[in-house]
Amino acid sequence: MRTLFKQTALAAMIGLSTPALASLAYVSNEKDNTLSIIDTETQEVVETIDVGQRPRGILLSKDYTKLYICASDDDTVQVFDLATRKIVDTLPSGEDPEQFSLHPNNKHLYIANEDDAIVTVVDVETKEVLAQIDVGIEPEGMAVSPDGKWAVNTSETTSMLHWINTETFEIEKNIVVGQRPRHVEFSKDSKIAWASAEIGGTVHIIDVDNLEQVHEMSFKVPGVSPDRVQPVGIELTSDGKYAFVALGPSNHVAVVDAQSYEVLDYLLVGSRVWQLDLDKDEKHLYTTNGVSGDVSVIDVEDLKVIKSIKVGRYPWGVVIDPTS
Amino acid sequence: MTLSIRQTLMTAVTRCTLIGALATATPAFALDIRIGYLQFVPDQGPVLSNVIPEPEDAGLRGTELALADNNTSGKFLGQNYLLETRVTDSEETALAAFTELQDAGIDLIITRIPGQTLRKVVESADDKTLLFNAGARDNALRTASCHANLLHTIPSHAMLTDALGQWLKQRRWQELFLITGQTPEDKAWAEAFRRTSKRFGLDIVEDKPWTFDADLRRTASKELPLFTQGDDYDAVVVADTRGDFGEYVPFNTWLPRPVLGTQGMTPVAWHRVVESWGAAQLQNRFRELSGRNMNSEDYAAWAAVRAIGTAVTAISKADAPAIRDFLFSDKFDLAGFKGRKLTFRDWNGQLRQPIPLVHPRGLVAQAPFEGFLHPESEMDTLGYDKPESKCRINN
Numbered sequence: 204m205r206t207l208f209k210q211t212a213l214a215a216m217i218g219l220s221t222p223a224l225a226s227l228a229y230v231s232n233e234k235d236n237t238l239s240i241i242d243t244e245t246q247e248v249v250e251t252i253d254v255g256q257r258p259r260g261i262l263l264s265k266d267y268t269k270l271y272i273c274a275s276d277d278d279t280v281q282v283f284d285l286a287t288r289k290i291v292d293t294l295p296s297g298e299d300p301e302q303f304s305l306h307p308n309n310k311h312l313y314i315a316n317e318d319d320a321i322v323t324v325v326d327v328e329t330k331e332v333l334a335q336i337d338v339g340i341e342p343e344g345m346a347v348s349p350d351g352k353w354a355v356n357t358s359e360t361t362s363m364l365h366w367i368n369t370e371t372f373e374i375e376k377n378i379v380v381g382q383r384p385r386h387v388e389f390s391k392d393s394k395i396a397w398a399s400a401e402i403g404g405t406v407h408i409i410d411v412d413n414l415e416q417v418h419e420m421s422f423k424v425p426g427v428s429p430d431r432v433q434p435v436g437i438e439l440t441s442d443g444k445y446a447f448v449a450l451g452p453s454n455h456v457a458v459v460d461a462q463s464y465e466v467l468d469y470l471l472v473g474s475r476v477w478q479l480d481l482d483k484d485e486k487h488l489y490t491t492n493g494v495s496g497d498v499s500v501i502d503v504e505d506l507k508v509i510k511s512i513k514v515g516r517y518p519w520g521v522v523i524d525p526t527s
Numbered sequence: 528m529t530l531s532i533r534q535t536l537m538t539a540v541t542r543c544t545l546i547g548a549l550a551t552a553t554p555a556f557a558l559d560i561r562i563g564y565l566q567f568v569p570d571q572g573p574v575l576s577n578v579i580p581e582p583e584d585a586g587l588r589g590t591e592l593a594l595a596d597n598n599t600s601g602k603f604l605g606q607n608y609l610l611e612t613r614v615t616d617s618e619e620t621a622l623a624a625f626t627e628l629q630d631a632g633i634d635l636i637i638t639r640i641p642g643q644t645l646r647k648v649v650e651s652a653d654d655k656t657l658l659f660n661a662g663a664r665d666n667a668l669r670t671a672s673c674h675a676n677l678l679h680t681i682p683s684h685a686m687l688t689d690a691l692g693q694w695l696k697q698r699r700w701q702e703l704f705l706i707t708g709q710t711p712e713d714k715a716w717a718e719a720f721r722r723t724s725k726r727f728g729l730d731i732v733e734d735k736p737w738t739f740d741a742d743l744r745r746t747a748s749k750e751l752p753l754f755t756q757g758d759d760y761d762a763v764v765v766a767d768t769r770g771d772f773g774e775y776v777p778f779n780t781w782l783p784r785p786v787l788g789t790q791g792m793t794p795v796a797w798h799r800v801v802e803s804w805g806a807a808q809l810q811n812r813f814r815e816l817s818g819r820n821m822n823s824e825d826y827a828a829w830a831a832v833r834a835i836g837t838a839v840t841a842i843s844k845a846d847a848p849a850i851r852d853f854l855f856s857d858k859f860d861l862a863g864f865k866g867r868k869l870t871f872r873d874w875n876g877q878l879r880q881p882i883p884l885v886h887p888r889g890l891v892a893q894a895p896f897e898g899f900l901h902p903e904s905e906m907d908t909l910g911y912d913k914p915e916s917k918c919r920i921n922n
Contacts, residue, residue, distance in 0.1 A: 253754070340596050358600075359805060360596055361596075362840065363603060379840060382860055395864070404868070452866065
């Protein structure tokens with residue numbers, strides 16, 4: 204008994220002192236004001252940390268030392284140090300930050316301010332607000348292309364993709380898409396952007412060179428009423444093979460052939476699936492299921508859901524640190 | 528503090544440069560979309576429970592918010608939405624104001640007027656005017672006296688009582704004590720509930736009109752326990768649309784039973800406590816604009832103007848017949864913050880929508896409920912479905 208206790212204590216101590224031993228997934232729990240940390244080896248929650256109010260969008264710095272957290276109801280972005288697992292700083296964010304995206308320069312953070320119809324650009328080093336850009340009503344999704352050229356914002360009520368030139372901080376093009384666009388994901392080569400429209404039930408494929416829509420996808424989940432099929436998060440495998448689309452209250456993730464845009468399968472996950480992220484070797488996909496308060500783990504090779512992990516209330520975002 | 532100053536400065540700077548940015552991103556043409564708003568709310572008469580008054584500008588504020596929403600989208604597309612408002616105090620002035628709007632060439636009009644006034648408005652409307660009813664809940668406007676150019680964004684009485692009925696059914700609270708007020712609106716609500724009870728196999732074990740008069744020499748709260756004496760019932764259903772006695776029913780029933788209907792737990796188009804599916808943002812915007820909470824009339828008016836905006840964004844036209852065509856096409860869906868895409872029923876022009884069931888400080892549930900099936904849309908289990916309505920406004 205004592206030995207067991209010692210071992211557990213030792214393990215816990217190792218876990219605490221060197222948290223970067225195992226690859227870790229971070230999950231923001233919108234209604235618990237916490238962050239759940241999942242060990243992707245054991246697929247278990249190893250720690251739950253108190254953060255600001257209504258944490259939603261989360262992302263990792265490009266050097267994987269920090270996690271940025273949109274604390275929406277605190278009107279701030281919190282900076283979470285991965286090594287010490289402590290909030291070490293806050294950034295000016297404008298009101299009600301929901302989603303954001305970091306430029307490849309690791310400095311310029313583009314934040315969608317949902318209540319103000321504005322995108323705020325903050326320098327994370329100087330904490331200076333570099334620009335505030337007027338966009339449509341309820342800016343939500345935010346993505347910067349991997350080549351750093353474009354920042355794209357989706358405005359939910361205006362139903363547009365606003366293409367912001369990252370040199371000038373000016374909008375150069377507005378593309379009308381389906382109702383309530385939520386998320387944009389770029390292909391690794393920055394040539395294709397995928398945009399989901401939650402109420403429209405569609406995913407729009409945009410050719411980035413011409414800034415034109417080249418394809419529009421819709422989804423039919425067997426046995427689910429079409430108006431419950433609401434695409435939100437999108438994740439692409441880096442080999443260009445698959446796109447995974449979280450379909451909200453239909454409780455399914457669509458597996459899409461990223462070349463032909465054909466839906467290959469629908470995988471049943473937890474309730475109201477919103478965001479997703481691949482682990483470091485892209486073997487597993489993690490999804491946040493808001494209503495059931497859990498994270499589903501999908502085996503990418505077999506395209507099967509293999510586990511669900513209980514986290515906090517209303518998990519919103521998930522990111523996995525590939526270096527750990 | 529320094530942040531907000533910096534942000535303000537920054538905003539000023541970027542907004543200056545933005546004008547240039549928008550010019551390059553905006554199409555060269557400009558389109559004006561003119562929308563009218565007509566309101567007439569008859570005097571409700573004296574009521575017993577008038578502690579918390581209803582806002583007088585309900586509907587108007589929702590219209591204004593949606594106009595601002597539309598204009599924010601419109602500025603990227605060279606579309607400019609304009610509002611003409613007429614708030615009147617009698618049927619005569621309402622009808623005159625409607626003529627005025629028409630004479631000014633406005634053919635997209637949101638109305639918050641009683642059903643009987645609406646019928647007269649429809650009769651005097653020219654062929655291309657498109658009307659959006661954001662006030663009248665009369666079932667008859669959806670089942671018999673429909674009109675091709677009349678759309679309804681406010682739910683009918685039947686949609687509201689069906690939401691309640693589905694909830695009672697799934698809770699298995701099937702034996703009901705119905706209390707009906709004296710106004711025609713109360714009676715219409717109660718009639719809708721009686722239809723609901725047949726539809727979902729509920730049992731109205733007591734059906735009593737509320738006739739509280741001076742003979743009783745008692746306050747309503749003293750009278751109600753005696754009034755609700757009866758054999759067992761599962762819940763008390765109140766039909767008191769203007770809020771006369773209904774607020775005194777909860778906690779004053781003979782048996783310890785929940786109260787629902789027009790008071791207690793109520794079915795609504797919208798309420799402050801709806802916050803899922805992005806609704807929190809709509810609520811925030813509304814409170815910022817009006818300094819109060821958004822209610823059902825505000826929501827219905829907002830939905831109407833947003834439906835117009837959604838159509839104009841898609842077709843880049845401002846004429847009413849083209850907008851009407853788009854609203855009934857399969858390309859239209861409205862993001863209405865209720866977790867489902869909202870569309871218009873093609874037989875009677877009613878906006879399909881989930882119905883929240885609320886109490887003053889919380890959301891209880893949202894209809895339609897699982898298990899109430901429909902071949903086309905589960906939302907069509909609420910209100911008069913196509914086979915139950917004589918209307919065929921698109922044939």
